[in-house]
Amino acid sequence: MCDDSGPPDEVAGAYDAWAGTYDLDRNLTRDLDAEVVRRVGLAVTGLDVLEIGCGTGKNTTWLAVQARSVIALDFSPAMLARARTRVPAGPVTFVRHDVREPWPVADDAVDVVVGNLVLEHVRDLTPVYGEAARVLRRDGQLFLCELHPDRQRAGRQAEFVDPATGGTRRVAAHRHTVAEFVNGGIGAGFVLRHLGEWTEPGAPPDAPPRLLSVLFARPG
Numbered sequence: 222m223c224d225d226s227g228p229p230d231e232v233a234g235a236y237d238a239w240a241g242t243y244d245l246d247r248n249l250t251r252d253l254d255a256e257v258v259r260r261v262g263l264a265v266t267g268l269d270v271l272e273i274g275c276g277t278g279k280n281t282t283w284l285a286v287q288a289r290s291v292i293a294l295d296f297s298p299a300m301l302a303r304a305r306t307r308v309p310a311g312p313v314t315f316v317r318h319d320v321r322e323p324w325p326v327a328d329d330a331v332d333v334v335v336g337n338l339v340l341e342h343v344r345d346l347t348p349v350y351g352e353a354a355r356v357l358r359r360d361g362q363l364f365l366c367e368l369h370p371d372r373q374r375a376g377r378q379a380e381f382v383d384p385a386t387g388g389t390r391r392v393a394a395h396r397h398t399v400a401e402f403v404n405g406g407i408g409a410g411f412v413l414r415h416l417g418e419w420t421e422p423g424a425p426p427d428a429p430p431r432l433l434s435v436l437f438a439r440p441g
């Protein structure tokens with residue numbers, strides 16, 4: 222759970238400001254991510270799922286209709302409020318939580334951990350992989366899909382037009398490498414099952430990948 226007594230987090234505040242327009246803006250990264258998570262072969266049917274950084278529920282809606290249960294974490298109250306209205310009543314529990322802190326989930330409690338477009342806002346990935354290894358059951362899956370490191374190196378990061386000012390606001394972000402995403406999982410005891418580099422339909426053939434995805438298994 223989030224502690225309301227401290228200073229507001231800058232990233233959470235930015236997403237609070239973005240929440241009202243997040244699903245309306247033209248956003249190729251968001252839309253490609255929705256395609257990837259649905260097509261990559263992630264097994265969720267009848268399983269218990271934990272989603273980190275659920276945002277407005279773009280992927281939670283898809284998880285909710287297939288999974289047995291979904292716990293969806295995010296630290297932006299406004300993003301969570303949008304998700305609550307968007308996701309139909311069902312097996313989803315939304316929790317306001319900072320994923321850099323220990324997750325409010327018991328050991329060996331879920332079959333799948335999913336995170337999309339959240340880790341650019343997390344400097345140290347080690348605790349995230351560690352928490353995923355802790356909460357996943359044996360043979361569980363960890364799926365992450367993030368802005369591709371090549372695009373980060375080219376200066377791209379999450380940004381939006383702030384409705385309050387009309388100005389473009391860049392959300393504080395940390396650069397990660399492919400090696401960090403892969404070796405972070407290996408270091409936490411996962412086995413890499415699939416690595417994807419994704420470009421949106423219609424992009425020029427030489428366009429750099431927009432997204433990187435990794436699918437890990439926790440050994441049985």
Ligand SMILES: C[S@@+](CC[C@H](N)C(=O)[O-])C[C@H]1O[C@@H](n2cnc3c(N)ncnc32)[C@H](O)[C@@H]1O
Nearest residue numbers: 236274275276295296297300319320337338342
């Ligand atoms: C670009 S949005 C992605 C939302 C959703 N996963 C999607 O694919 O549309 C990033 C989300 O991660 C959340 N987030 C970023 N850092 C976080 C943290 N440390 N703890 C919890 N949520 C975080 C933000 O509040 C925001 O809702």
